[in-house]
Amino acid sequence: MGLLNIIRRMALRQKLPLREIARRTGMSRNTIKKYLNAGTIEPQFTTPERQRKIDPFADKLTGWLKVEAGKSRKQRRTCKQLHADLVVLGFTGSCGRVATSARDWRADRQRDQQTTRRGTFVPLSFRPGEAFQFDWPIPVILGFCCAGRRAHQAPSRPYQAVAQPGLSGPRL
Numbered sequence: 001m002g003l004l005n006i007i008r009r010m011a012l013r014q015k016l017p018l019r020e021i022a023r024r025t026g027m028s029r030n031t032i033k034k035y036l037n038a039g040t041i042e043p044q045f046t047t048p049e050r051q052r053k054i055d056p057f058a059d060k061l062t063g064w065l066k067v068e069a070g071k072s073r074k075q076r077r078t079c080k081q082l083h084a085d086l087v088v089l090g091f092t093g094s095c096g097r098v099a100t101s102a103r104d105w106r107a108d109r110q111r112d113q114q115t116t117r118r119g120t121f122v123p124l125s126f127r128p129g130e131a132f133q134f135d136w137p138i139p140v141i142l143g144f145c146c147a148g149r150r151a152h153q154a155p156s157r158p159y160q161a162v163a164q165p166g167l168s169g170p171r172l
Helices: 003-012 018-025 029-038 055-069 079-089 095-117
Strands: 133-135 144-152 160-165
Touching: 003 018, 003 029, 018 029, 055 079, 055 095, 079 095
Parallel strands: none
Antiparallel strands: 133 144, 144 160
């Protein structure tokens, strides 16, 4: 719950004075008075749009990353090498900024490939308890032909075996 809601509750419902609200919240009385007189639910802070140091070189870096993505892992340039090439072009930022931009570009590229070109994303690994796997053998128990169901939920749990007499094959 927002701090502004707490201040409004103390002032309007509990009828606490400003000094008591200031003592409990640790804020100044002027700030509390300003929030109560404004009548807003939550304060809106605007952050100015700032140009990052890498923005003028973003197109060049994106082109290099596209070229590098087509190469094998051993043939690719590292982020330090890409940073050194950008420094030659006049980039004054750090290697970490180049690495962050490359990481974001790779994540966006991977997300685009998983959703637009191949259809739906299907994960190939599951945490224990997320998925079931069913095996449908046809065992013979005490001379009867039964459809046995064996389901296991997670690698850490044992198998559960259920035999149903009267069924002649695998059925759901």
